[in-house]
Amino acid sequence: MPHTGAEILINGLIELKVEYVFGYPGGAVLPIYDALFNSKLKHILTRHEQGAAHAADGYARTTGKVGVVIATSGPGATNLVTGLANAYMDSVPLVAITGQVQAGLIGKDSFQEADVMGITMPVTKHNYLVKNTNDIRRVLEEAFYIASTGRKGPVLIDITKDALMNLATDNSLNIEIDLPGYRVKTEGHPRQIHLARKLIKESQRPLIYAGGGSQDAALVLRQLAERYEIPVTTTLMGLGVMPSKHPLNLSMLGMHGTPWANNAVQNCDLLIAIGARFDDRVTGDVNKFAPKAKIMHIDIDAAEIGKNVPVDLPIVGDAKAILSELLDSDNLTHKAWLEEIYNFQYHDRKTNIPLQEICKNCSYEGRKNAILPCQKESTLSPQKVLEHVGGVLEDELIVVTDVGQNQMWAAQYLNVNKPHSFITSGGLGTMGYGLPAAIGAQIGRRQERVVLVTGDGSLQMNIQEMATLAGYNLPVKIILLNNGVLGMVRQWQTIFYEGRYSQTCIGSIPDFCLLAKAYAIPSLRVATENDLEPMTQALLADGPYLIEVAIDPDESVWPMVAPGASLCEMFYAQRAITPAWKR
C-alpha cells in the first residue's frame, strides 16, 4: 500500500530505532503530526522550538543516540537555529526535521516561509531540502549516518508540505546511502601510532588533555593514564572522562581551570590532546601555551589538526581505536613529575600569595575544591551548596548546567564520575540551554538523578520549559543560584571595567518559588546552613523540585586567567566591591 511522505518519515524514524522525538507542531508539519498520532513513536512537546532543540541535544549527549527534533516552517525553523548552532559547536548528533511551504510556493514570500536551508547552512554539518516524496526515506537514512559518524553534528532536513502529503510513487523505499563525498576515517595511521608510542616512552613529563571527543573513549583513556602513569586534565566538555577524585585527575584546565592543571600544561614535555580543539578559553595566549611540550593531537576531524596550535604529531581517527592501539606497551612511571605537580607552589598573580597557603588545609583530593568562597556571613556560598548537592547524590548524578558562573561552579565543585554525565553548552555558551537540556537528559536516563545548576539569568531564557518539566513529571532538581545579577558578565565588569555595572542587575523579579508554584512544581528557598537539611530532602524527592539558593552578587569564579593571557598568569580571589544598590 502506498504511503504518504509523512508516514514514510515516521516509519523511517521507527526503523532507525528512534524512541523519542522532541518538537512543536505547526501548519507545515501537520502531516507529520497526523502520522505521529497513531504511531508508537513518543513525542515530547516543549513550549518553544528552541527548548525542543536543546532537549533533543541533552537526550543525545546522555544516551549517545541521535536526538530528533521537529519544527514547522518559518518561525518554527528559525527558532531551532540557536539549538543547531549549540549542537554544532559541541559536536552533538541531532537530526532536525522542519516543514517547508509547498514547493510551488517557495520563493514567493509565502506565509511562514523562510530560507531554512540557507539560514542553517553555517550551523549544521549538512542539510537538505526535500521536495520529492520518494527521496524522504533515503535522505533520512543519510542524515542519521552523517549526524552520528565521524565528528558528530546536527543535520537538518527541510521537507515541503506537498512532499509530506503526497503518496510515494516508488514504493521500493530505497534507503541506500549515496554520499560519495563523505568519508570517515577511524583507524589511526600505523606510522603515526608507532611514533606516538615512541613519544610517550621518551617523555618524562607527559600530560593528557582530554576534550569532549574523548567521552566515548573514557574507559580506555583511563586505562592508558593508569598504565603509563600520565596525569589527565580535561576541558569543560571532557569532564567525566576521568572520575573527579581519581588521583591522576587534575581536573579542568584553562580560564577557570585548577592551578595544578594549568601549571602542568605549562611545564609538561608532551601534551597528548585527545578529542580537544585548543579553544581560546583553554589555551589563553596560544603563543605561550604549553611552551615546553611536544604536542600530540588525536582527533577524528583532520581540520582540527593545526587549526589553532601547531602540532608535532597528528593522529587522525577515532580516539577509542587509537588509544586502544597505544595501550600495548609496558607500564611506565612518572613519580617525580607527579610529585612536582602536587607540590607546585602557585602564586597569585596580583597578591603573590602562594595558593598552598590558601589551600593548606586541603587533602590532595580536596585541592581542586580549595577555592575560597566570598564568605559573607549572611548567605550561603554557591560552592558550599554545590558540594552539599554532590555529597547527597554522589555517584548517580547527571549534572546539567546553564551558562555563566553557575556553569563554572558546577564544573569546579560537583564531582562527575562517569562519561556523558556533565551536560553543558561548552562551545556556543548558550544561556537558556540548561532547563530544556535537563529535560532531554532525564528522558534519556530515567533511572539517574539529573541536577540542573542554573542562574536567575539563564533560567529565564527558557523558563517556559518549566511547563514541560511539570507536564511530564520529570524528577529534575533545579538548583537556582539566584544573585539578582548576570554574574559572569558582572564579574568581568568588576575586573575589567572598574565596577561599572552596566545593565547586569536583573533584580529580584520574579519570585521563583511563586513561579514554580504556578507550574505546580514544589520549591524550597535556601539561605542559611540550617536550610541544607530540607534541601537534602528536596534533592531526594520523587518529582521535579526547584531549589532557590540566595547567593551574594559578589561571589565570583576563581581562579581566573584573563582572556588572551598565558596560563601562567592566573589570578585569584580578588574580592569584588559590593555595588551601592545592594547595600
Add this chain to the structure above:
Amino acid sequence: MDQVTLAVLVRNEPGVLSRVSGLFTRRGYNIHSLAVGPTEDEKVSRITIVVKEEEKRLEQVIKQLHKLVDVLKITDLTNAERVEREMALIKVHGEKRSEILQIVDIFRAKIVDVSPKEVMVEVTGDTDKVDALIYMLDSYGITEIVRTGKIALARSVKN
C-alpha cells in the same frame, strides 16, 4: 600571501555553490576568483577557486572544504603542470580605433562588437596576459570589464 588554484569537484546539487562560498565567508578566507560550471559527468560540477591566503591557513581551507559532504575531490593545481585560462570582455572608447586594433592584434585578442563610440574586445589567456591587455587599453578609456575568473586543468601525463 600565497596564491593557490584549487580544482574542486562537487556534486551538482542545489545550494552547493552557497556551501562553498559560505564556508569562505564564515572562516574568513579570501577568494580571489571563482568559476563554476558543469563537467563531463552531469552529476558533477567543477569549481576553480583561486585563494589568496597565508600558507598556514591554506591547509585549513583545503581541510575545511573536504568536510563539506557535497565536495567530492580537491586538487591543488598550483604546482602542477597545467593549462590555465581566463576570458575577459573589455569595452573601450573607440576614438583611436587603429591603435586599439594593433594592440588587440599583438595580444591575439578579437574585436567582437563595434559601435560609433566604443569597441568590445574579447581576450583569452592566462591571468597575466589578460591583466597586461587591460593595462595597455586603460589609457584609451575602459568603460566596462567582465572577467570569467581563472579555469585550469592539469596536463595529461605524456609518455
